[in-house]
Structure formats: C-alpha cells, structure tokens
Amino acid sequence: MALQNGGKTEGEHESVPFSKPKGRWLLLTVRIVAFLATASATIVMALNKETKTLVVATIGSTPITLTLTAKFQHTPAFVFFVIANANASFHNLLMILVEICGNKLDYKGLRLVLVAVFDMMAVVLASAGDGAATFMAELGKRGNSHARWNKICDKFDSYCDRGGWALIASYIGLSLLTLISALSMIRLMKPKPANQPTTIP
Amino acid sequence: MTTKTKRFLALLLRVIALGATVAAIVIMVTSHDSATVLNLTFEAKYSNTPAFRYFVIAEAVAGGYSVLALLLSFNSLFSRLVLMMDVVIAMLLSSSISAALAIAHVGKKGNSHAGWLPICGQVPNFCDKVTGALIAGFIASILYLLLILYSLHSALAPLFALKP
Numbered sequence: 001m002a003l004q005n006g007g008k009t010e011g012e013h014e015s016v017p018f019s020k021p022k023g024r025w026l027l028l029t030v031r032i033v034a035f036l037a038t039a040s041a042t043i044v045m046a047l048n049k050e051t052k053t054l055v056v057a058t059i060g061s062t063p064i065t066l067t068l069t070a071k072f073q074h075t076p077a078f079v080f081f082v083i084a085n086a087n088a089s090f091h092n093l094l095m096i097l098v099e100i101c102g103n104k105l106d107y108k109g110l111r112l113v114l115v116a117v118f119d120m121m122a123v124v125l126a127s128a129g130d131g132a133a134t135f136m137a138e139l140g141k142r143g144n145s146h147a148r149w150n151k152i153c154d155k156f157d158s159y160c161d162r163g164g165w166a167l168i169a170s171y172i173g174l175s176l177l178t179l180i181s182a183l184s185m186i187r188l189m190k191p192k193p194a195n196q197p198t199t200i201p
Numbered sequence: 202m203t204t205k206t207k208r209f210l211a212l213l214l215r216v217i218a219l220g221a222t223v224a225a226i227v228i229m230v231t232s233h234d235s236a237t238v239l240n241l242t243f244e245a246k247y248s249n250t251p252a253f254r255y256f257v258i259a260e261a262v263a264g265g266y267s268v269l270a271l272l273l274s275f276n277s278l279f280s281r282l283v284l285m286m287d288v289v290i291a292m293l294l295s296s297s298i299s300a301a302l303a304i305a306h307v308g309k310k311g312n313s314h315a316g317w318l319p320i321c322g323q324v325p326n327f328c329d330k331v332t333g334a335l336i337a338g339f340i341a342s343i344l345y346l347l348l349i350l351y352s353l354h355s356a357l358a359p360l361f362a363l364k365p
Contacts, residue, residue, distance in 0.1 A: 069314075074315070075315075076303070077306075116353065117350065123288060127292040146245070149318075152315050178292065185281075185285065
C-alpha cells in the first residue's frame with residue numbers, strides 16, 4: 001500500500017492527496033497563517049490592560065481619586081482564551097516544524113496519523129477558548145439586565161476594542177485550523193485503487 | 202477487534218452522546234426559578250442569557266446530527282463525510298459548553314472587579330438545574346471527542362494491522 005512506507009517523499013506516491021510538493025506547500029502556508037493568527041490573538045489579549053482614574057470626591061481642594069483597572073486576568077474566561085490560543089499557536093508551530101524537517105523521522109507511518117489527531121484536538125481546544133471569550137465579551141458589552149450586571153464597555157472602551165480584535169484574530173485562526181484538520185484527514189485517505197501495487201503478504 | 206465490534210462500539214458512543222445532549226436540553230429548558238427580595242423580583246430563566254440559549258441550540262443541533270449519523274452509519278459510503286462532520290459537531294459542542302460554563306461561573310461566584318454580584322444565592326433551584334444541564338453537556342462534549350478519535354482509529358486500523 002502506498003501509505004505503508006511511512007512519510008512521503010516528494011513525487012513518489014502521487015496518488016495520495018497532498019503528497020505532491022504543491023499540496024504540501026499549500027498546507028504549510030495555511031499553517032503559517034493560522035500560527036500568525038492564533039499567536040497574535042494570544043499576544044493582544046495578554047497585553048490587554050486599561051487603567052482609569054476617577055475623581056470620587058473633593059475634600060477642600062484635594063480631589064480623591066479612585067483608580068480602576070481592567071485586566072484580562074480578572075475574568076477566568078479570558079485567561080482560558082489566552083491559554084487555549086497559546087496552546088493552539090504552539091501546536092501550529094510544532095506542526096510547521098514537523099512538516100518542514102519531518103520526512104526523516106517517522107515511526108511506522110504514524111506521523112500523518114498523529115498530525116491528524118493533534119489537529120482535531122487543537123480545533124476542539126481553540127473553539128472552546130473562543131466560545132467562552134465571545135460570550136464573556138458580549139456580557140461586558142451589553143450587560144445583563146435580568147441579573148443586574150452592568151456593562152463595562154462604555155467605561156473601558158479601548159480594553160473592549162482590543163479584546164474584540166483578539167477575538168477576531170482568534171476566529172480567523174480557528175477557521176484556518178478547521179481547514180487544516182480537514183486537509184490532514186484527506187491526506188490520510190487511501191489512494192484511488194486504479195493501479196494498486198500488490199499488497200504486503 | 203472485528204468490524205462488527207468496532208461498529209457496535211461507535212454506535213454505542215453515539216447513542217450515549219445523543220442521550221446526553223437530550224438530557225442537557227431538557228434540564229436546561231425546564232430550569233426556572235423566581236425570588237422576591239425587597240420588592241425586587243428576580244426571575245431566572247435560561248432564555249435571559251444568550252450563552253444558555255446558544256448552549257440549548259448547539260445541543261439541539263448536535264442531537265439532531267447524532268440521529269442522522271446513526272441512520273447513516275449503516276451505510277459505509279458516508280463514513281468519511283460523517284467523520285468530518287463529527288469534528289465540526291465536536292467543535293460546536295465544546296464551544297457551547299465552554300461559553301455556558303463561563304457565564305455560569307460569573308453567576309455563581311460573581312466578578313468583583315466588574316461589580317457583578319453572584320445570583321446563585323437568590324435563585325438556588327435555577328443554579329442547581331443549570332449545573333445539571335452543564336454536566337450533561339460536558340459528558341456529551343467528551344463523548345464526541347472520544348468518538349472522533351475512535352472513528353479515526355477504526356478507519357485506519359487496516360493500516361496498522363499490516364505492519365511487519
């Protein structure tokens with residue numbers, strides 16, 4: 001079977017999808033863009049912080065100020081968002097390295113299978129981080145009148161803006177990760193049985 | 202493992218996941234509580250929060266897809282399509298449970314930095330039922346993750362069997 005020899009040397013097993021150089025470069029490019037997207041989401045959210053000083057009262061001639069800070073660590077959902085995106089970008093980086101210099105290391109043809117499995121798990125993890133952060137951001141933007149939770153985005157607007165950009169970058173990363181996962185699974189498919197070599201006895 | 206055992210196990214995983222999604226929907230939709238504190242009436246329903254509405258919708262979509270996949274799994278033509286759709290549904294389930302957990306955490310513990318008070322003290326029945334629904338949703342999400350790993354393994358098992 002074509003997948004028996006483990007790994008793909010370029011141009012040899014042409015009937016397996018994405019084993020030719022053009023298909024491999026496509027996958028690699030998509031992975032690089034996904035890595036950039038998830039890494040930028042992590043960094044933008046991790047550096048998200050805003051401080052506001054309010055004057056609460058005035059005694060005589062000295063104003064009493066109150067300093068309020070909005071940090072991403074205040075919300076567990078955003079902490080999970082940063083951790084999940086950091087994991088996803090690390091996964092992308094690792095897979096890029098495996099693609100570039102991994103043709104030699106292979107263990108009984110398991111390399112492609114492991115790549116597909118890890119891609120699926122990265123998709124699930126990244127989607128969980130996105131879901132939590134989206135709804136927490138929506139709560140911060142609109143509040144919840146039934147639970148008497150006030151919105152905070154009117155006071156900390158640049159915090160909310162940067163959080164929004166991090167979310168958008170993370171969505172781009174997630175959709176690209178889904179595409180990568182589908183492509184990795186297609187790569188595992190058996191070649192067309194047009195002229196198959198004889199099977200291993 | 203024969204093919205029959207493999208298919209039976211995959212079927213079993215799907216049926217249990219379907220049961221978990223149905224349980225999550227039912228418990229969440231029937232969660233309802235109200236409390237009156239100092240002339241203010243707290244009425245807690247799942248539809249007040251967009252995260253819980255998304256949770257119910259996502260579980261409903263996953264449950265409907267499970268029924269469809271159960272019917273399609275007897276025909277091995279669709280096995281690859283079912284595998285890819287399984288990944289999409291696992292992604293949907295994980296994002297919905299994560300969103301619902303985030304909002305439920307705020308409801309239970311509040312957020313002192315944002316000035317949000319916890320509401321579980323006033324509406325304990327609602328909080329208990331939501332916890333039950335979240336547990337069922339979590340089980341469904343984990344089962345779908347196991348299902349996609351198992352489907353990939355069983356689709357590739359002929360590959361491993363031929364190794365010298």
